[in-house]
Amino acid sequence: ARAMFLETLEGIKKGFVQIFQRLFIGGEAEIRLSGSEDPLEAEIDILATPEGKSMKSITLLSGGEKTLTATALLFGIYLVKPAPFCVLDEIDAPLDDANVQRFCKMLKDFSVSTQFMVITHNKRTMEAADRLYGVTMEQPGISKLVSVKFD
Amino acid sequence: ARAMFLETLEGIKKGFVQIFQRLFIGGEAEIRLSGSEDPLEAEIDILATPEGKSMKSITLLSGGEKTLTATALLFGIYLVKPAPFCVLDEIDAPLDDANVQRFCKMLKDFSVSTQFMVITHNKRTMEAADRLYGVTMEQPGISKLVSVKFD
Amino acid sequence: MYLSRLEIFGFKSFPQKITIEAGSGVTAIVGPNGCGKTNVVDAIRWCLGEQSTKTLRSEKMEDVIFNGTKGEKPLSMAEVSLIFSNEDGQLAVEYNEVSITRRLFRSGESEYLMNNRTCRLKDITDLFLNTGLGADSYSMIEPKMIETILSEDRTIRRSLFEEAA
Amino acid sequence: MYLSRLEIFGFKSFPQKITIEAGSGVTAIVGPNGCGKTNVVDAIRWCLGEQSTKTLRSEKMEDVIFNGTKGEKPLSMAEVSLIFSNEDGQLAVEYNEVSITRRLFRSGESEYLMNNRTCRLKDITDLFLNTGLGADSYSMIEPKMIETILSEDRTIRRSLFEEAA
Ligand SMILES: Nc1ncnc2c1ncn2[C@@H]1O[C@H](COP(=O)(O)OP(=O)(O)OP(=O)(O)O)[C@@H](O)[C@H]1O
Ligand SMILES: Nc1ncnc2c1ncn2[C@@H]1O[C@H](COP(=O)(O)OP(=O)(O)OP(=O)(O)O)[C@@H](O)[C@H]1O
Numbered sequence A, B: 001a002r003a004m005f006l007e008t009l010e011g012i013k014k015g016f017v018q019i020f021q022r023l024f025i026g027g028e029a030e031i032r033l034s035g036s037e038d039p040l041e042a043e044i045d046i047l048a049t050p051e052g053k054s055m056k057s058i059t060l061l062s063g064g065e066k067t068l069t070a071t072a073l074l075f076g077i078y079l080v081k082p083a084p085f086c087v088l089d090e091i092d093a094p095l096d097d098a099n100v101q102r103f104c105k106m107l108k109d110f111s112v113s114t115q116f117m118v119i120t121h122n123k124r125t126m127e128a129a130d131r132l133y134g135v136t137m138e139q140p141g142i143s144k145l146v147s148v149k150f151d
Numbered sequence C, D: 001m002y003l004s005r006l007e008i009f010g011f012k013s014f015p016q017k018i019t020i021e022a023g024s025g026v027t028a029i030v031g032p033n034g035c036g037k038t039n040v041v042d043a044i045r046w047c048l049g050e051q052s053t054k055t056l057r058s059e060k061m062e063d064v065i066f067n068g069t070k071g072e073k074p075l076s077m078a079e080v081s082l083i084f085s086n087e088d089g090q091l092a093v094e095y096n097e098v099s100i101t102r103r104l105f106r107s108g109e110s111e112y113l114m115n116n117r118t119c120r121l122k123d124i125t126d127l128f129l130n131t132g133l134g135a136d137s138y139s140m141i142e143p144k145m146i147e148t149i150l151s152e153d154r155t156i157r158r159s160l161f162e163e164a165a
């Protein structure tokens, strides 16, 4: 179990940095262990600094930067162990237009090995999807499905 | 103090219902006291049901419905005691287009007695504002102000 | 193995049966506030065995059954099915298609089914072991979770890493 | 009484002085992620006397002073001023314009000023008593607060109501 955890950790470390630099077009990111010599007991710390800034702790990141950093961690894990499917509920809401586009491009790349279901109000994310389902309540309180073909 | 609190409470109750029905185009909302006979000790409960639904507790509301209900409470309080100024940081993010428009219309109406500073990524909210300030980081890590006249 | 479709009937705001074809790539779900999008996510979590009413935004498990509206009567059962294509044989069963179903009756009785035969929740969790799929897996993300993944409380991060191992 | 302008210098990501004219109606602040919009909100809260580093998203109060970048050196002071027009005499001072300023030096020394004369924080909070303005008043709202205003823990709601009374 120990060797397995260490190997996974190394993979996630590399994956996180790779995805972070893609989403932030540069910058520095790192996963560090602290608090104990034994990797199975240690705390997992995340350090992230967008390009050109001199930040240290992730508490100083902005709302959008935090969303991108957490997304980089998630997709870094998927590089090591792809999940069969993934549901993302309005996680593009805090992102500006440029970051939404980078996020969608990455979603498309990962959708080769993972099925994504994305809930969004953002038009750019809708355009990036392969198919669209509309959920409406023509009668109040009763949800119906409307398939909006998009191709 | 007791009479003052009761009077304010009555005002907020009325204000909350008025704003809620404006934002939800109908529906039922109520502020109730529970847990004690003494209004200064009792718990303040919020009940909210969008038009045509049969809901009871506010935990069943959706993300957007919760945002609108909390906004209705806030502006209901402003009807009783207007705040000189108010800062709203991306609270329009979970709202769909129709609700953003209703939210902006209400902002405009209240902006007669309250100054608003609104941080947003939503184009409709930008259009509804009286003036626009852009904050950018041409040099990474250094914020500058760019005034974008909008009239 | 991939998800081919999702069927919801009587769960939360879906009194009439709906089917969502998953397909490959990215499927977007859109619609006005409060119309039932996040209820679809809750349906998936529930079908995979979610036990926490708080995660399902409910006070008691019964709250997931369609509760009626001004015009419609409440239903007495909620049922959600996830149908997977298993042509690659990743799931350790000899079928090409595997469906898992969860049902709850107002009486409190609940059941799980695999390919329409009742089974235990443990059979379902065993089936998906090591695939990265599960009610509490890191594959269902909402904005509130962004705060927890990066938060000071490192236990959540640790469980993310351990799950991947 | 209304806010006429806001001046920020050396606070968080603002090493160069900026001035935001408030004016009447609705002022929108826009820009890419991470460029300093919420730092403006933090500046207002801080100037009004905010003491909690957690609310200011910092580990220690010193973190609000410009910390330098790859190209610029850190500064040794942060200063934020809020300038109010008091033509209607709502604020109990005989001036037509009232400015409040907060400064913090890296040495840890901090000071508050009213119309450029040092004063105590208590003088500022007394000035704004009963106006609905204050560091912890319900007039600065972000998405995370939506959850707390409606949450099960009713103490927050109670303080909202009591503040209005
Ligand atoms: N058991 C139930 N019976 C009937 N309706 C229910 C039940 N549980 C929840 N609902 C309804 O579902 C609605 C919430 O739906 P949901 O959270 O999926 O909205 P959403 O589409 O995600 O909206 P948003 O865009 O605001 O996030 C509530 O308004 C509630 O009335
Ligand atoms: N003391 C400091 N010195 C220098 N920079 C700082 C300091 N404190 C915070 N920052 C910077 O401010 C940035 C965050 O800014 P802010 O939270 O205002 O962004 P924002 O415009 O609100 O973005 P979003 O749209 O994502 O919410 C961080 O990236 C951080 O580098």
Ligand SMILES: [Mg+2]
Residues within 6 Å of the ligand: B062, B063, B064, C037, C038
């Ligand atoms: Mg939702």
Ligand SMILES: [Mg+2]
Residues within 6 Å of the ligand: A062, A063, A064, D037, D038
């Ligand atoms: Mg921000």
